[in-house]
Amino acid sequence: MASATPRPTPADFSFLAELIPQLVWTTDPTGYHTYFNQRWIDYTGYALEDSVGDEMWNNLLYPEDRQRASKRWQHSLDTGEFYEIEYRFKSKEGDYRWFLGQALPVRDEAGRITKWFGTCTDIHDQKMQELALRKREQDFTTLADTIPQLAWMADEAGSIFWYNQRWFDFTGTTLEQMQGWNWQKVHHPEHVERVTAYFRKAITEGHDAWEDTFPLRRHDGEYRWFLSRALPIRNEAGHIVRWCGTNTDITDQKELQEQLERAYSDLEAKIMFRTLDLERELQQLRQHKGA
Structure with a gap:
């Protein structure tokens, strides 16, 4: 008789959560944070007992990102939809780095959400490159339109x-x-x-x-x-x-060039006609003298 496939244990989860390079966290169905891995503690400088709760994590976000992140997180809690957002997190040194926050709900056999499993992935270097590229594109567009x-x-x-x-x-x-x-x-x-x-x-x-x-x-x-x-x-x-x-x-230059060419042609014509007039007068003068 084949043996049953072993199920992951809490110890397996803890080992994996501490092994991966992301900041790892879990919440209950209401969004109350119940767990953070060691990488979270090392990055933020906050111990586990200081990190659990509803809003502490949001206070570490860049001020301009807080409302957007809170609204997006509440939408996932209300709908059960996959949570994904980019925001800036404050480190224990006081600087901010860009992270990709993601979370999936864990459901029981009846389909009810029992917890949320989330990660924060450091994307700061990629984000800086993206922002620099976007800035160059904006500068190019501004120059091109100017x-x-x-x-x-x-x-x-x-x-x-x-x-x-x-x-x-x-x-x-x-x-x-x-x-x-x-x-x-x-x-x-x-x-x-x-x-x-x-x-x-x-x-x-x-x-x-x-x-x-x-x-x-x-x-x-x-x-x-x-x-x-x-x-x-x-x-x-x-x-x-x-x-x-x-x-x-070059419309104005082309029109000016055409005007100059017409003026030159007119001048040439005037010179030619004047030359013919002078030649006739000279011939008439010679004929008059010969008479």
Whole structure:
């Protein structure tokens, strides 16, 4: 006859709770803390008899995290749902570190919660990296939305996945409308095929840069001329992983250039006509003298 599978004993639980690197705790069904492992005591500096209870743990949280954590914990107590939250816990040295708090209810055969088993996992280093990355992203977004150009990024195949806010303000479109190759919708119909072909050529051949000039439709329907430039971003192996580009409004410069060209043409015409007039006058003078 096969022997029954041995059931874990309280001693097994205590051994495991002291072995794992997390701060471990348990509560009764109402949320009253009944147990903390040695790692909790070592981190907080509070002995077990000073840690048990309803609210002591919340007092060790960063002030800005307390209400949010208390509300989330109460929701789990009321519903029996899995508890998970990130918050900052105070150490015995007085500094705060980020932890991931998680807890599961333990139920009896009738489905009633008999206790909660929880852990606090130190995620401070990962959280600092995440916050630093988020800060860099915010700084990049602020910079990208501040520059006067329309800016965009495309993947290695030329499919655009990001525009700055000035692009949307100018075109009156959304990312859903413009992502991929849908930027063609705001290009002048007389230029879009040429622009697309030239851009595809740069993408396919892996050019070191791309530059073109073309009109884009503004949100009010007016077309304005832009100088567009893009550079590839390469990985360590030298493969292109994305393209970063800008569109600079050159309408005023282009109109000024056209005015100068017209003025130059007018001047050339005036000089030519004046030269012809002088030649006629000279011929008439010669004829007059010859008579």
